[in-house]
Amino acid sequence: MEKVIKKWSSPGFLNGHWDELADSYFQKREFLELLHKYNPCAQRYYELYCDGTLVAGTIVYTLKIDLFTFSRIPSPFKVQVIGLPVSVASPPIIGVPEEFGYLLSEILKIEKGVILGINFKEDYLQDSVLNLRTLPTILLELPGNNMAAYENALRHCYRRRLRLIREKFSGVTSVTSGCSEFSEEHYSLYLQIMKKTTTKLEILNRDVFRNLPSNFRITTYYSDQVMLAWYVVCQDNDTLFFFFGGMNYELRDRFQSYNNNLLGIIEDAFGSQSRIIDFGQTAEIAKTRFGGVLSERRMFFYHRNRIIFGLLKLSRKLIEYSRVSENPRVFRSVN
Template identity: 25%
Template sequence: MRSFVSISELKAWVLSSEPDDMNRSLRALLEKNADIMELLQVLEETNLCGQEYFVVNDAIIVTYRMRLNLLTFMKRSLRADARIIGLPISMSRSGIFASDEASGRKAALEVIKREKGLTVALNTDYRLRGNSLTLSNFVFINRFRDFDEYLMAMRSSYRRNVLGVIEEGNGLVFRRIESSDFSTLHHMLYRSVVERSEYPLETLPIEFFRSYDSEIVEVRRTDGSLIAVLVLRGYGDTLTFMFCGFRREEGASLYHNLLIYVIRKGIEDGYKRIDMGQTSEAAKLRLGCTEEIKHLLVYHGNPVVNSVIRRASGRFSYRRYKVLHRVFRT
């Protein structure tokens, strides 16, 4: 096992090592996930939080440190300093990069056992140990040529709801801006959503939005007043809805218009998948998204403490949304 404090150090070591089977696998991982590695480099510069990257055989494990509320899903507070296996940004991607599930699980567990204190693996695509869940992710699988075809494929009640939301949003002006033009007003709107989130993690500084090569869309009324901001990024065949910002008093109609804008854009730009992120399960499922289960592991290096955590593991687990929505006619 090797550890690195920056992605550039990790890349340099991989590229300078002898090209055996393990090294070739690591190079393939870096190439396949080049966009995420770029994101991690920007986060090192703008959101420094004890990032450390582990190479275990032919897998890469991304970690960072933060103070975490272990009882988030119970709406209670029990905060503890933890090493997180995951991306240091509120995205649903796992911090485990491996060629297959077996090697990813083995590498993650080696890193977890190495830590003496509390370690939390977030958003893993498969179970490491136990059955605890974190927030599900919601993905729109695009099989439509255009937005009208999407609407016509919906059952009538869901289509009426979407058209009603669009009607309520008449007059909203969506306009793309440069990352360098991300202002304190845009950042205030983003922070407004973070601060009222039921499941808060980190709050990114304004420098991240100004530095990262993303698609930023501001939303204004016809009178020119700024009411919302969207941050999107394409990763290969997937459009990712990274962040949004708006004030609570703007209401659910505005948020639903933001979701519909993202789906419309993803369809029109030809993406195969639109990653709509976690939270707001009902709103996203009613638009035709599918649920991706995400797993959670809480582990402590002290055997006594870890035994207590195992017995209480259900308290850390997310309760899934249980309503079935049959959005499409076929």
């Protein structure tokens, strides 16, 4: 079997069958083209062909990150990232799983410097790379078909907690629209969150949000015309993905804005007849208290220089995400 690697500088050159290999919208050409235009970070796109047929593909980009970000130690390094160039938990590799190891091993021969592969669902390349745990994403499989069924499925203490959270938003108004309505005020609240976040990879510019396609929508909350919070979700078949949000931190605790944002996403999911919510990879305690369950993600580091690779191995405790959270028992047992 003849295997050929092709490398492209733009998603416009990708094989027309690329999307057929994708598992989520974030892996598809339309979204990759949006990021290539509005979030440029030297993206390059790899395709693997077996006997002329496209069987796998992935994306690599260049970014300066804090290598010890999970240890909260400033440690900026320029890294070649095998990943989607935006902070979502969808794996960056598509196609036939049996071919992933070969594609990744070939990329390690081509790319130079420190290489980070992120948000995989399992380990690859075994001892050739440093496989580590990264932030899990949080998935909520919705019980029932409406909000009333969800609330009825909650244990009493969590149902009471939800009512108290909702009361904080008494008198708050919401507006849902397409993302072309994304404003400077929205962006300023996004930046407030990014300044507080210790695990960010990149900061998106405003144009990314304003140009999101019609399967994305933004919901904004106001109190007396003051913007409290907002969230963007993406509809992908029966899954609703939380994309990003913004928060007025001065008013967050008074209005329980973060939890009400999560509650709004759940209500949104029922309204769109979604079966699953992917809440993303941060604030796992808050999200599991609404019934979300941790879904593990893996990453790996590599450098072809043995000394540097050895130093990475010695630093694994500083690099790896080590926090372990238990899934609380949010829902009543069903006999």
